[in-house]
Every structure is written in structure tokens, then in C-alpha cells.
Amino acid sequence: MTSSRIDVSSHRKYWHIFSRILIFVCIVEPLSASTYYMDSNDGNDVNTGLSPQQAWESLQPVNQREFQPGDKILFKAGTRYAGRLKPQGCGSEGNPIIIDSYGQGSRPRIDGEGKVPEAMLLHNVEYWEVRNLEFTNLGEEHERNRNGIVISLRDFGTAHHIHLKNLFIHNVNGSLLKGRGEGHAILWNCSGRDKKSCFDGLLIEGCHIRDCGRNGIKGGGLWSRRSWYPSKNVIIRNNLIEGVPGDGIVPIACEGAVVENNVMRDCPRLLPEGEAAAGIWPWSCDNTIIQFNEVSDHKAPWDGQGFDADYNCRNTVIQYNYSHNNEGGFLLICTPGGRDPNDNIGNIGTIIRYNISVNDGLRRHPTREGIFSPAFHITGPCRDTQIYNNVIYVTRKPDDEIDNTLLKMDNWGGTWPENTFFWNNIFYAEDTVKYDFGDAKNTVFESNLYYGNHISHPNDPNAVFGDPLFLKPGSKEPGMQTVLDYRLCNGSLCIAAGRIVWEKDGRDFAGLSLPVDRLPCIGAFEYVSASKQNAR
Numbered sequence: 001m002t003s004s005r006i007d008v009s010s011h012r013k014y015w016h017i018f019s020r021i022l023i024f025v026c027i028v029e030p031l032s033a034s035t036y037y038m039d040s041n042d043g044n045d046v047n048t049g050l051s052p053q054q055a056w057e058s059l060q061p062v063n064q065r066e067f068q069p070g071d072k073i074l075f076k077a078g079t080r081y082a083g084r085l086k087p088q089g090c091g092s093e094g095n096p097i098i099i100d101s102y103g104q105g106s107r108p109r110i111d112g113e114g115k116v117p118e119a120m121l122l123h124n125v126e127y128w129e130v131r132n133l134e135f136t137n138l139g140e141e142h143e144r145n146r147n148g149i150v151i152s153l154r155d156f157g158t159a160h161h162i163h164l165k166n167l168f169i170h171n172v173n174g175s176l177l178k179g180r181g182e183g184h185a186i187l188w189n190c191s192g193r194d195k196k197s198c199f200d201g202l203l204i205e206g207c208h209i210r211d212c213g214r215n216g217i218k219g220g221g222l223w224s225r226r227s228w229y230p231s232k233n234v235i236i237r238n239n240l241i242e243g244v245p246g247d248g249i250v251p252i253a254c255e256g257a258v259v260e261n262n263v264m265r266d267c268p269r270l271l272p273e274g275e276a277a278a279g280i281w282p283w284s285c286d287n288t289i290i291q292f293n294e295v296s297d298h299k300a301p302w303d304g305q306g307f308d309a310d311y312n313c314r315n316t317v318i319q320y321n322y323s324h325n326n327e328g329g330f331l332l333i334c335t336p337g338g339r340d341p342n343d344n345i346g347n348i349g350t351i352i353r354y355n356i357s358v359n360d361g362l363r364r365h366p367t368r369e370g371i372f373s374p375a376f377h378i379t380g381p382c383r384d385t386q387i388y389n390n391v392i393y394v395t396r397k398p399d400d401e402i403d404n405t406l407l408k409m410d411n412w413g414g415t416w417p418e419n420t421f422f423w424n425n426i427f428y429a430e431d432t433v434k435y436d437f438g439d440a441k442n443t444v445f446e447s448n449l450y451y452g453n454h455i456s457h458p459n460d461p462n463a464v465f466g467d468p469l470f471l472k473p474g475s476k477e478p479g480m481q482t483v484l485d486y487r488l489c490n491g492s493l494c495i496a497a498g499r500i501v502w503e504k505d506g507r508d509f510a511g512l513s514l515p516v517d518r519l520p521c522i523g524a525f526e527y528v529s530a531s532k533q534n535a536r
Contacts, residue, residue, distance in 0.1 A: 032068045032070075033068060033069065033070030033071055033072075033095070034050060034068075034071055034072075035050070035071070035072040035073075035074060036049040036050065036056070036062070036065075036071070036072065036073045036074065037049060037050070037051060037052050037054070037055040037056070037074050037076070037102070038055055038056050038057075038062070038073065038074065038075040038076060038079070038081070038108070039052065039055035039056070039057065039075075039076040039079060040057055040058065040076075040079040040080055040081050041076070041079055042055065043055035043056050043057035044056070044057050045057050045058055045060055045061050049061060052076070052102070055076065058081065058082075058083070059081050059082075059083050059084070059085050059086075059110075062085065062087055063084075063085070063086045063087065063088075065087075065088070065089075066088045066089040067087060067088065067089035067091075067097045068089060068091075068097075069090070069091045069092040069095035069096075069097065069127065070091070070092075070095040070096075070097070071089070071091075071097045071098075072097070072098045072099075072100065073087065073097070073098070073099045073100075074099075074100055074101065074102040075099070075100075075101050075102070075108030075133065076101070076102060076103050076108060077101050077102065077103040077104055077105035077106060077107070077108060078103070078105035078106050078108070079108050079109070080108070080109045080111055081108070081109065081110050081111065082111050082112075082113055083110075083111075083112065083113075083115075083116060084110075084112060084116040084117070084118060084119060084120065084121060085099075085110050085119065085120040085121070086120070086121045086123070087099070087122070087125075087128075088125065089125065090125050090126050090127055090128075091126065091127025091128060091161070092127055093127065093160070093161070095127070096127040096128055096129050096161055096163070097125075097127060097128050097129070098128075098129045098130075098131070099128070099129070099130045099131065099133065100129075100130075100131045100132055100133075101131075101132045101133065106134070107132055107133055107134040107167075107168055108132075108133055108134065109133070109134040109135070109136065110133060110134070110135050110136075111135075111136050111137070112135075112136065112137030112138075112146075112148075113137070113138070113139070114137060114138050114139020114140065114143065114146065114173070115139070116137065117145055117146060117147065117150070118137065118146070118147040118148060118149060118150040118187075119135040119136060119137045119147075119148055119149065119169075119172075120135055120148075120149045120150070121149075121150050121151075121152070122149075122150070122151045122152070122162065123150075123151075123152045123153075123154075124152070124153060124154060124156045124159075125159065125162075126158075126159040126160045126161060126162065127160060127161045127162075128161070128162055128163070129161075129163040129165065130163070130164050130165070130167065131163075131164075131165045131166055131167070132165075132166050132167070133167055133168075134167070134168040134169075134170075135148045135149055135167065135168070135169045135170075135172075136148070136169070136170055136171045136172065137171070137172045137173075138171040138172065138173055139173060141173070142173045142174065142175055142176055142183070142213060143173065143174060143175065143181075143183075144174070144175045144180065144181025144183075145174070145175070145181040145183070146172060146173065146174035146175070146183045147172060147174055147183055147184045147185070147186075147187050148169040148170075148172040148184065148185040148186060148209075148212060149164065149167070149169060149185070149186045149187070150184075150187050150188070150189070151186075151187070151188040151189075151199075151202070151219075152188070152189050152190075152191070153189070153190045153191070153192070153197035153198070153199070154190075154191050154192045154197065155192035155193065155194045155195040155197065156192070156195065156197045157195055157196070157197060158197070158198055158199070158200050159197070159198075159199050159200070160199075160200050160201050161200075161201045162188075162199060162201065162202050162203070163201075163202075163203040163205070164186065164203070164204045164205070164207060165203070165205050165206050165207070166205075166206045166207065167206075167207045167208070168207070168208045168210075169185040169186065169207065169208070169209050169210075169212060170185075170208075170209070170210040170211050170212065171210075171211050171212070172184070172185055172211075172212040172213065173212075173213050174212070174213050174214055175213075175214060176213050176214045176245065176246070176270060176271050176272060176275065177214075177272065177275070178214070178246070178275055178276065178277070182214040182215060182246070183212065183213050183214050183215070184212070184214070184215045184216070184217070184218050185209040185212040185215070185216050185217065185241075185244070186204060186207070186209070186216070186217045186218070186219075187215075187218055187219060188202065188218075188219035188220070188231075189219060189220050189221065190220070190221030190222065190229070190231065190253070191221070191222075196222060196227075196229040197221070197229070198221055198222075198229050198230060198231040198232070198253075199221075199231040199232075199233075199234065200231065200232045200233055201232075201233045202219075202231060202233070202234045202235070203234075203235050203236075204217055204235070204236045204237075204239065205235070205236075205237050205238055205239070206237075206238045206239065207239045207240075208239070208240045209239065209240065209241045209242070209244060210240075210241075210242050210243050210244075211242075211243040211244075212243070212244050213244070213245060213246065213270065214244075214245065214246035214247070214271070214277075215244065215246040215247045215248070215250070215277075216239075216241040216244045216246075216247065216248045216249055216264065217236055217239065217241070217248070217249045217250070218247060218249070218250040218252070219231070219234075219250070219251060219252055219254075220252030220253055220283075221252065221253035221254075222253055223252055223253040223283070223284035223312065224284075224342075224343045224344075225312065225341075225342055225343055225344065225345055226342040226343060228253065228284070229253070230253050230254050230255040230285070230286065231251075231253060231254045231255070231257075232254070232255050232256060233256070234251055234254045234256075234257040234258070235257070235258045235260075236249055236251070236257070236258070236259045236260075236262065237258070237259070237260045237261050237262065238260075238261045238262065239262045239263075240262070240263050241262065241263065241264040241265075242263075242264070242265050242266045243266055243267075243268060244264070244267060245267055245268050245269070245270040245271050245277070245299070245300070246271060246275075246277040246300070247277045247278060247279075247281070248262075248264035248267075248278075248279045248280050248295065248298075249262060249264070249279075249280045249281075250280075250281055250282070250283060251282050251283070251285055251288060252282070252283045252284055252285065253283075253284050253285065254282065254285045254286075254288065255285070255286050255287060256286070256287045256288070256289075257282065257285060257288045257289070258288075258289045258291075259280055259288070259289070259290045259291075259293065260289070260290070260291045260292050260293065261292045261293065262280070262293045262294075263293070263294045263295075264279050264280065264293075264294070264295045264296070264298075265294070265295070265296045265297055265478060266296075266297050267279075267297055267298045267299055267300070268299065269299040269301075271300055271301055272301070273301050274301060274302060274368060275300060275301050275302060276300060276301075276302040276303040277298070277300035277302075277303060277304065278298065278300065278303045278304065278305045278306070278307070278308040278328070278332060279293075279295035279298055279305065279306045279307055279308075279323075279326065280293055280295060280306070280307055280308070280321075281307060281308030281309065281310050281332070282309065282310060282313050282316055283310045283311050283312065283313070284311060284312040284313065285313050285314075285316070286313070286314045286315060287314070287315045287316075287317075288309075288313065288315075288316045288317070289317050289319075290307065290316070290317065290318045290319070290321065291317070291318075291319045291320045291321065292320050292321065292480070293307075293321045293322075294321070294322045294323075294324075294478070294479075294480055295307065295321070295322075295323050295326060296323070296324045296325045296326060296478060297325050297326065297327075298326040298327060298328060299327050300327075300328060301365065301367060302328075302367050302368055303328050303332055304326060304327045304328025304329070304363065304373070305323075305326055305328045305329045305330060305331055305332045305360070305377070306321070306323030306324075306326040306329075306330055306331070306357070306360060307321060307323060307330065307331050307332075307355075308331065308332040308333070308334070309332075309333045309334075309347060309350040309352075310332070310333075310334055310335065310347070311334070311335045311336065311344060311347070312335060312343075312344045312345060312346070312347075313335070313347055313348075313350070314345065314347075314348045314349055315348070315349040315350075315351075316347075316349075316350045316351070317350075317351045317353075318331070318350070318351070318352050318353075318355065319351070319352075319353045319354050319355065320354050320355065320509055321355045321356075322355070322356050322358075322480055322482070322483050323355065323356070323357045323358075323360055324356075324357070324358040324359050324360065324476045324478075324482075325358075325359050325360065325362070325476060326360045326361075327361070327362055327363040327364075327373060328360075328361070328363060328373050329360050329361040329373050329374050329375045329376065329377060330355075330357035330360040330361070330375045330376065330392065331352060331355075331357070331375070331376050331377070332377045332378075332379075333347060333350055333352075333376075333377070333378045333379075333382050333385060333417075334347065334377070334378070334379045334380050334382065334412055335347035335380045335381055335382060335412070336380050336381075336412050336413035337380050337381045337411070337412060337413030337414050337415025338413040338414055338415065339413065346380070346381040346382065346383060347380065347381065347382040347383070347385075348382075348383050348384055349383075349384050349385075350382065350384075350385045350386070351385075351386045351387075352385070352386070352387040352388075352390060353386070353387070353388050353389050353390065353501075354389050354390065354508060354509045354524045355390045355391075355524065356390070356391045356393075356483045356486055356509065356524055357375060357390065357391065357392045357393065358391075358393045358395070358474075358475070358476040358482075358486075359393070359394075359395045359476040360373075360375055360394075361373040361374060361375050361394070361402075361403060361405075362395075362397070362398070362402060363402065363403065364399075364401070364402060371401055371402060371403050372403055372408075373402070373403045373405075374403060374405035374406065374407060374408035374436075375392050375394060375405070375406045375407065375433075376392075376406065376407045376408065377408050377410065378407070378408070378409050378410070378417045378420060378440070379408075379409070379410030379411065379412040379417070380410070380411065380412035380413055380415055380417070381413070381415040381416075381417070381418070382417040382418070382420070383417070383418045383419055384418075384419045385417065385419070385420045385421065386421050386423070386501070387420070387421065387422050387423075387425065388421070388422070388423035388424045388425060388501050389423070389424045389425065389498070389501070389508070389520070389522070389523060389524055390425045390426070390523075390524060391425070391426045391428070391486050391523050391524045392406065392425065392426065392427050392428065393426075393428045393473070393474070393476075393486070394406060394427075394428065394429045394430065394431075394433050394452070395430050395474065395476070396430040396431045397431060404431070404432055404433050404434060405433070405434055405435070405436055406427060406429070406433040406434065406435055406454075407435045407436065407437070408436045409436060409437050409438045409440035409443065410438060411438060411439065416438060416439050416440045416441060417440045417441070417443070418440070418441040418442060419441070419442045419444075420440065420442070420443045420444070421444045421446075422443075422444065422445045422446070422448055422458070423445075423446050423447055423448070423498070423499055423501055424447050424448065424498035424499060424501065424520065424521075424522045424523070425448045425449070425522070425523075426448070426449045426451070426468050426494065426522055426523045426524075427448060427449065427450050427451070427452075427454065428449075428451045428452060428468065428470075428473070429451060429452025429453060429454065430452060430474070431452060431453065432452065432453040432454075432455060433452065433453070433454055433455070434454075434455040434456055435454070435455070435456050435457060435458060436456075437458070443458070445458040445459065445460040445463070446460060446461060446462055446499060447460070447462040447463075447464070447497065447498050447499045447522060448460055448463060448464070448522065449463075449464040449465070449466070449468055449493060449494055449497075449522045449523070450463060450464070450465050451465070451466060451467055451468060462499070464493050464494070464497055464522060466493045467493075468488065468492055468493065468494050468522070468523060469488060469489040469490075469491060469492040469493075469494075470485065470486050470487070470488070470489070471484070471485050471486070471487045471488070471489055472485035472486075473485070473486075483509060483524070484510070486523070486524060486525065487510070487525045487527075487528065488521060488523065488525060488527045490527075490529065492521075492527065493522075494521050494522035494523050494527075495521050495527045496515075496518045496519045496520070496521060496527075497519065497521065497522050498519055498520040498521055498522045499519065499520075500519065500520065501520075502514055502520075506520075508521075508524060508525050508526045509524040509525055510525055510526075510528075512525070512526045512528065514526065
């Protein structure tokens with residue numbers, strides 16, 4: 001007679017194997033992932049949201065739901081939603097939560113109408129991607145703490161993979177006063193007392209920011225060196241910022257941030273007198289790379305440079321950028337003296353190389369120190385700065401009142417810069433420029449070219465004097481293509497006249513490898529014959 005008794009041990013064995021497979025499947029591909037649809041024209045909030053025919057109408061059901069890894073929230077093209085988008089929940093590695101658009105037409109628009117602090121808030125979440133949407137937050141008057149998008153952490157720990165892509169953020173009239181609730185198009189921030197927080201994998205890419213006050217893209221966290229907890233893998237690239245009067249792009253408390261291929265232009269003169277702002281610059285960051293950006297027409301009442309390496313930063317690299325028509329000048333390097341070194345270590349190891357500055361420093365309005373707009377302003381305890389292979393083209397000043405200083409060394413907080421090196425630069429002046437070294441220590445010039453009338457020019461043992469023979473001198477039009485006008489023609493005094501700075505893997509502005517069998521050229525470009533230039 002055959003027994004019908006179940007083999008319990010075998011049953012348990014197979015159930016154990018099945019359970020492990022089920023857990024693995026849930027980790028790899030979440031079973032609960034859903035796609036939710038938004039349609040403010042034909043949707044209804046009593047719908048399920050799970051199909052275009054069952055779309056939600058307003059932001060309310062989105063803000064009330066906690067989303068799961070792999071979920072998608074799709075807004076119909078050409079629709080508009082009033083209020084604040086504040087979704088909740090976290091994605092997971094490989095399964096981010098995605099906000100995007102569907103259908104044909106213009107980007108879906110989230111309109112804060114000036115009635116909410118921000119048009120979108122991502123708070124204490126991770127693994128999110130937001131793409132192809134439009135945000136605005138315009139009130140009747142400028143308002144404190146009014147922003148377009150805010151990404152914030154508080155007592156969260158490390159938030160991974162926050163991506164903002166191809167967004168249009170415009171008409172955000174936040175406060176224009178720095179440090180007093182200033183407004184932003186995009187703001188990120190980390191805070192908390194119980195658990196340190198930071199971002200790992202913050203990407204802001206391909207966004208268009210227009211007519212936002214005060215700032216474009218800015219973010220921060222635990223900046224003091226005694227509690228420094230930097231965000232990592234922060235990348236800000238391929239963004240267009242226009243009509244922003246304040247700071248363009250400012251990473252704060254970051255390690256290894258990369259800011260590249262961005263354009264900031266047409267910065268209106270809207271800030272109150274005494275307000276300071278600049279184009280692109282890090283604050284309390286280490287190993288920042290700022291490259292292939294274009295900044296023009298900055299008109300801030302104070303500072304107003306295209307680029308800046310600032311307070312409490314180490315090893316900032318600013319390279320392959322184009323700065324032009326900025327009223328405050330090309331470059332600021334600064335940090336205040338007299339601070340507790342446990343908070344502020346100063347500004348150490350900044351490298352400025354292979355940049356083009358044209359027609360910068362044309363401020364006509366009085367500042368805190370009268371008419372002040374040197375091409376370079378270096379102030380405070382800035383140490384071990386290297387500035388090499390740049391082209392500084394100073395056009396003729398339209399009147400005598402405009403500052404014609406090429407370099408101003410200063411003592412913010414009572415401390416002077418120390419160990420500043422200028423190598424292989426072209427200092428081209430259509431008229432007259434001057435230098436002011438103050439009491440800076442060990443400022444060294446070597447193998448630079450000087451053209452024009454240089455008053456009190458530095459002692460430079462291998463100086464070259466004469467016309468560098470640019471391909472098309474004086475070009476100051478927008479677009480990175482313009483920088484090619486500052487290549488060298490045959491017979492230039494700059495050819496093979498520089499000193500070796502990069503030992504290997506160096507490249508010029510155009511991407512040409514630096515020579516290994518001869519000295520490099522002075523300036524931002526290695527010499528290429530006319531026939532080869534045309535071929536390229």
C-alpha cells in the first residue's frame with residue numbers, strides 16, 4: 001500500500017529555495033512599481049491615476065502618496081498645475097522613481113504662483129529623477145525664501161542619485177538680498193543635528209534657467225571644517241542660465257564637484273547697491289573642477305567676475321573657460337583672514353589655467369571702494385595659487401574713470417596672499433594697464449607675454465614683449481567658438497616660449513596635447529599651422 005504522507009522535510013527545503021528566489025526577484029525588479037498619469041485638463045482626482053484615461057487632475061494625490069522604487073509619475077504635455085509638487089518615498093539603486101512627461105507638446109508646467117516657498121520640494125528622499133518639466137513661482141513682489149526647486153536633507157544621512165534633467169525654470173522672484181532669504185532657481189541643502197547628511201550623485205543637467213532672482217543653481221551643507229561633511233559626485237553641466245542677476249552656479253560643501261559646459265549670460269543690474277555676486281564659484285569645497293563654461297555680462301554691484309575660487313576651498317581647478325564682458329573682471333580668488341582655522345582653512349592650491357578673458361572689467365558704477373574692477377582680484381590668505389597659460393585681453397577703456405588695474409592683490413581680514421605664480425600667460429592691453437601687489441608675499445611671474453602699456457609691470461626674468469599675433473584679436477562675441485580667434489599665427493613670439501608646467505597628459509584649450517619634445521607655447525593654445533587649423 002502506497003503511503004500518502006507528505007515528506008515535511010522535503011517540503012520545507014523547496015519552500016526555502018522558493019522564498020530565496022522570491023526575495024531576489026523583489027530586489028531586482030520591484031513587483032509594486034506602477035506608472036501614474038497626470039492630466040489637469042481631462043483628469044480627476046477620484047481616478048486611480050494608473051492610465052491616461054484614469055489620470056489625476058491636481059498635485060494633491062501625488063503629494064499624498066508615498067512612491068515605491070521603480071514608480072513613474074507622468075505629466076501630460078501642455079498641461080499646467082498650480083501649487084507645490086512635494087512627492088514622497090524613495091527609489092532604490094537601479095530603480096529610481098521617475099517624474100517625466102508624456103504626449104506631444106510643451107513641457108508640463110508646475111506653477112507655484114508665488115504662493116508657495118518652492119514649486120517643487122524633494123525632502124529626505126533618494127533615487128529620484130525629474131525630467132522634461134517646467135517650473136515657475138512668480139509673485140507680485142520679491143519674497144524671502146521663494147525658490148523654483150528645493151532639494152533638502154535633514155538628519156537623513158547620505159541621499160543617493162538625485163537627477164534633474166532638461167527642466168525649464170523661470171520667473172522666480174525670490175529675495176535679492178544675500179543671506180537674507182535669497183531666492184534661487186535650484187537650491188539644495190543639507191542640515192540636521194542628530195545625523196549628518198549629504199548627497200552622493202546629485203546631477204543637474206541640461207536645464208534652462210531664465211529670469212530668476214536672486215541666484216541660479218546653488219547648494220550647501222555642513223561647511224565648517226570642524227564638522228565638514230561634503231556631498232560627493234555632484235555634477236552640474238550643460239545648463240543655460242540667463243537673466244539671473246546674482247550668483248550663477250555655486251557648489252557649497254562638496255568634494256570633487258564638476259561644473260562644466262554651462263553658459264551664464266545677460267545678467268541684469270537688479271541687485272541693490274553693495275550686493276556681491278559672481279558667475280561660477282565654489283565655497284568650502286575641495287577638488288572642484290570648473291571647465292568649458294562661458295560667463296558674460298555680469299553686472300553685480302560688488303564682485304561681478306565671471307569666475308571665483310572662494311572661502312575655505314582647496315585645490316580648485318578653473319580651466320578652459322571663456323569669460324567676457326563681465327563688469328567686475330575675470331577672476332576673484334579670496335578668503336577672509338582672521339578666522340578660526342578649525343572653521344576656515346583659507347584658500348589653498350587654486351589652479352587657473354587655459355582660460356580666455358576678453359573685455360572684462362568695465363564697471364562704470366561706484367562700488368564699496370569706488371570704481372573697482374581689476375581683471376584679477378586676489379585677496380586674503382590665499383596660498384600656493386598657480387595661474388598659467390591664460391589669455392587676458394584688456395580692451396581700450398571707454399573713459400578714464402574705469403579701473404584699468406590688471407592685478408589687484410589685497411588683504412581681506414588683514415592677511416595677504418602668499419606664493420602666487422603667474423606662468424605662460426598673455427597679458428594683452430589695447431591701452432594701459434597697471435598692477436598693485438600690496439604686501440603680498442612671493443608673487444612670481446615667469447615667461448609671460450606683455451603687450452601694450454604695462455605700468456609697474458612685475459619682474460619677469462623670461463618676459464616676452466610684443467604682439468602675440470592672434471588670429472583675430474579683440475573678438476568678444478558670445479559662443480565658445482569665439483575663443484579660437486585667440487590661436488597663434490605663424491611667427492608669434494609665444495611659440496615654444498613658455499615654461500613646462502604640466503609634465504604629462506596636458507592639453508590646450510582646443511584639446512591639442514602639449515608637446516613633449518619642446519617647450520609649450522605662451523597662451524591658451526599650442527601653435528598649429530593655418531592649413532592644419534582649417535583642416536580641424
